Amino acid sequence: DARVTQTPRHKVTEMGQEVTMRCQPILGHNTVFWYRQTMMQGLELLAYFRNRAPLDDSGMPKDRFSAEMPDATLATLKIQPSEPRDSAVYFCASGPRTVSGYTFGSGTRLTVV
Amino acid sequence: RKEVEQDPGPFNVPEGATVAFNCTYSNSASQSFFWYRQDCRKEPKLLMSVYSSGNEDGRFTAQLNRASQYISLLIRDSKLSDSATYLCVVNPTTNAGKSTFGDGTTLTVKP
Numbered sequence: 001d002a003r004v005t006q007t008p009r010h011k012v013t014e015m016g017q018e019v020t021m022r023c024q025p026i027l028g029h030n031t032v033f034w035y036r037q038t039m040m041q042g043l044e045l046l047a048y049f050r051n052r053a054p055l056d057d058s059g060m061p062k063d064r065f066s067a068e069m070p071d072a073t074l075a076t077l078k079i080q081p082s083e084p085r086d087s088a089v090y091f092c093a094s095g096p097r098t099v100s101g102y103t104f105g106s107g108t109r110l111t112v113v
Numbered sequence: 114r115k116e117v118e119q120d121p122g123p124f125n126v127p128e129g130a131t132v133a134f135n136c137t138y139s140n141s142a143s144q145s146f147f148w149y150r151q152d153c154r155k156e157p158k159l160l161m162s163v164y165s166s167g168n169e170d171g172r173f174t175a176q177l178n179r180a181s182q183y184i185s186l187l188i189r190d191s192k193l194s195d196s197a198t199y200l201c202v203v204n205p206t207t208n209a210g211k212s213t214f215g216d217g218t219t220l221t222v223k224p
């Protein structure tokens with residue numbers, strides 16, 4: 001089965017440090033999403049791309065978060081500087097143009113201390 | 114009011130029971146609908162799409178009621194392995210776009 005690959009699986013970092021999360025979407029999927037999940041907020045959409053172009057990043061705190069797709073096989077989500085409130089699971093998901101649901105990666109579990 | 118609302122539960126049912134979840138959405142122009150399943154500390158996984166005509170996959174049946182703006186998921190003969198959180202998803206377009214996830218309904222099936 002095709003998979004969305006996220007790295008790292010776990011990350012523990014100190015407040016103020018830069019964190020970069022990576023995602024390899026399924027080959028052929030042209031829509032890529034970044035979600036954040038916490039116990040309190042559920043799944044929040046941070047940003048999404050179609051054909052590598054950012055379509056919506058309104059869910060992302062722009063002062064510290066940035067999302068990019070340098071090429072079709074890589075999406076990145078960067079937090080600089082990180083804060084304890086950023087502790088969450090960050091999921092990447094990808095989907096084809098036509099609606100058939102998304103495939104999620106296993107997530108990056110981020111802990112900022 | 115949230116765009117997509119689900120009863121958070123938890124629903125605690127015995128094995129073999131039939132259980133139904135509803136999910137309401139506020140955008141009447143919404144075009145596509147899905148149910149996802151999420152196990153504890155795992156990623157959400159697509160369970161099934163929801164069509165106006167309704168669709169069935171084994172013990173699972175999904176229905177869409179556009180007039181009342183809700184979707185439902187029925188699980189018959191529930192198994193212990195059905196224990197999970199079920200998320201409904203509403204998409205405003207027919208293309209893969211900015212979907213809205215409900216907060217999920219937690220189901221626990223007990224022996």
